Structures are given as structure tokens and as C-alpha cells.
Amino acid sequence: MYLNRSTSLENSSFEGMPMKYIIQKLRKNGSENFNNPSTAEFELHVEGVDRPFWVHKDFLITQSEFFNDNLTSVRHGDLVKITLPSPETFESILEYLYTGDDDKWYDTITPENYQDVCNNVDYLGLGSEVRNICIAYYQNNMNA
Secondary structure, three states: OEOOOOOHHHHOOOOOOEHHHHHHHHHOOHHHHOOOOOOOOEEEEEOOOOOOEEEOHHHHHOOEHHHHHHOOOOOOOOEEEEOOOOHHHHHHHHHHHHHOOHHHHHOOOOOOOHHHHHHHHHHHOEOHHHHHHHHHHHHHHHOO
16 A cells, blocks of 8 residues: 555655555654653543543554544644544554554453454454454464
């Protein structure tokens, strides 16, 4: 997939580059930016979670159809509220979007929350990389 969206990235030096490359570049500093209010562009509230998430538009819109569709008009400093099928599994997904740490995210999935994780992955419209981790978890832990 190549960047071809009317987003903040389109006016950047990333225009026309493969999305996978852009995500890789974002994730280089993902750990420092994850849930960091001093670098965040806006505050995200998820119904059912008692604290905000401090997020960056580019990390979200490049990896999620839901966020790409719903954050195009969000501006720096805005407060955004969303509802998800499984709020309790969102933070680990969000951290994965920032860091790309497959193993760390995989370790947060359990037989008890597997379906909730999958529901969020589907709802957020996350890509094949994320879905492949869910499939691997199912094959290794749920297919017995």
C-alpha cells in the first residue's frame, strides 16, 4: 500500500513512499512516543477506560482504517472520544501500533481475551501484519 491519503503525512517528506516504510520509520521512535503527553498531538478517550491515551495521528491513520476514516479532521490538542468492542484490550494494541513489538503484544493475548482482541482488530481495520499475529496465536493456543 502506498500513501495516497489526504492526511498530515501527505504534506511530509513521506509522500509517495510505501506505507510499510513509513510505519517502520515511525516505529523507530515509537517507544518514546507511546502514550507520551509531551509529544502527543491529541488526547484519546476510549469509553470504558478510565484514563486518556496520548496519541499521534500518523501512528494511527497509517495502520488503521477506522482511525484513517475518523481522524482526518482532528487537530493538534483536540480531545477525541471513541467506543470499541473491547476497551480493555486496546492499550496493548495501541502499544503494538507504536512499537511493532510482535512478541510483547502476542504475550498480552490470552485464551480468555483472544476473541476481544480479534474484535478490536476487526473494528479498527488493522492490517494483515496484525491479523497474522492473531492467526499465529490461534494456531498455537486455541486450535487444540
